[in-house]
Amino acid sequence: xxxxxxxxxxxxxxxxxxxxxxxxxxxxxxxxxxxxxxxxxxxxxxxxxxxxxxxxxxxxxxxxxxxxxxxxxxxxxxxxxxxxxxxxxxxxxxxxxxxxxxxxxxxxxxxxxxxxxxxxxxxxxxxxxxxxxxxxxxxxxxxxxxxxxxxxxxxxxxxxxxxxxxxxxxxxxxxxxxxxxxxxxxxxxxxxxxxxxxxxxxxxxxxxxxxxxxxxxxxxxxxxxxxxxxxxxxxxxxxxxxxxxxxxxxxxxxxxxxxxxxxxxxxxxxxxxxxxxxxxxxxxxxxxxxxxxxxxxxxxxxxxxxxxxxxxxxxxxxxxxxxxxxxx
Numbered sequence: 001x002x003x004x005x006x007x008x009x010x011x012x013x014x015x016x017x018x019x020x021x022x023x024x025x026x027x028x029x030x031x032x033x034x035x036x037x038x039x040x041x042x043x044x045x046x047x048x049x050x051x052x053x054x055x056x057x058x059x060x061x062x063x064x065x066x067x068x069x070x071x072x073x074x075x076x077x078x079x080x081x082x083x084x085x086x087x088x089x090x091x092x093x094x095x096x097x098x099x100x101x102x103x104x105x106x107x108x109x110x111x112x113x114x115x116x117x118x119x120x121x122x123x124x125x126x127x128x129x130x131x132x133x134x135x136x137x138x139x140x141x142x143x144x145x146x147x148x149x150x151x152x153x154x155x156x157x158x159x160x161x162x163x164x165x166x167x168x169x170x171x172x173x174x175x176x177x178x179x180x181x182x183x184x185x186x187x188x189x190x191x192x193x194x195x196x197x198x199x200x201x202x203x204x205x206x207x208x209x210x211x212x213x214x215x216x217x218x219x220x221x222x223x224x225x226x227x228x229x230x231x232x233x234x235x236x237x238x239x240x241x242x243x244x245x246x247x248x249x250x251x252x253x254x255x256x257x258x259x260x261x262x263x264x265x266x267x268x269x270x271x272x273x274x275x276x277x278x279x280x281x282x283x284x285x286x287x288x289x290x291x292x293x294x295x296x297x298x299x300x301x302x303x304x305x306x307x308x309x310x311x312x313x314x315x316x317x318x319x320x321x322x323x324x325x326x327x328x
Contacts, residue, residue, distance in 0.1 A: 050289075227241050
């Protein structure tokens with residue numbers, strides 16, 4: 001019942017794969033009669049998955065043809081990401097994913113089956129958001145400091161959930177426990193919905209995740225938020241402090257999403273998809289959903305997206321070098 005309620009809260013019918021056939025719009029040479037595959041390497045029902053399906057719906061109605069969202073889960077996003085890297089650069093295979101697959105995972109995993117920079121072209125930035133330190137409400141704490149004290153008193157360590165080994169949320173949680181000085185047992189899950197459910201049910205004690213994944217559970221009192229990463233307090237939960245405000249300087253990293261294509265995708269195709277992505281981001285349904293999920297638009301040019309991506313890569317490279325975080 002809990003899982004059904006959570007997925008229903010996403011507000012869309014979630015079937016895999018999701019196929020959106022246009023009811024209007026010009027067919028043209030692209031996409032024509034071939035389906036455009038949008039690879040989304042996270043669980044069905046996650047906020048990213050819902051966005052991807054809304055993205056497919058918009059593009060189908062605008063350009064005609066068929067747009068198919070495929071959830072290729074596994075390897076902290078590397079399985080689906082590698083599939084796009086191997087695809088022909090013709091616009092019929094796109095990647096809708098986050099800085100987990102294009103920044104964090106390649107830095108800390110022993111290997112990934114692609115080069116995140118050489119094998120891709122960044123098409124469009126989509127949105128970004130901070131992460132929140134979230135705990136099971138049965139833990140008798142109300143602040144981050146109280147949680148650290150509680151965690152240090154657990155001789156066997158606390159259970160730390162993540163959406164996958166090498167994900168951005170995992171890296172933030174690793175940084176946090178190292179800086180705070182308590183032991184933890186890492187329990188990776190296959191995506192946001194299952195990881196959040198595990199914390200709500202008490203299988204894990206805490207997680208770094210976002211309002212979009214956890215909002216319903218937070219409102220129902222089945223999860224408790226303690227603090228945020230990022231550079232600004234969140235309008236939805238203004239009383240929760242930033243980690244940088246309470247003794248964790250530099251904890252300002254966000255999770256962000258974008259659209260990529262295989263390296264060699266023609267510039268005209270990049271510009272076409274980028275322009276329509278920006279229109280999608282500015283559409284009323286997406287503006288409302290981003291407001292609800294505490295997400296911020298990354299609309300802009302392909303060059304602006306590439307610069308944002310490279311800046312994040314430099315920042316996480318420095319963090320990994322400083323902390324020595326590596327995963328097998």
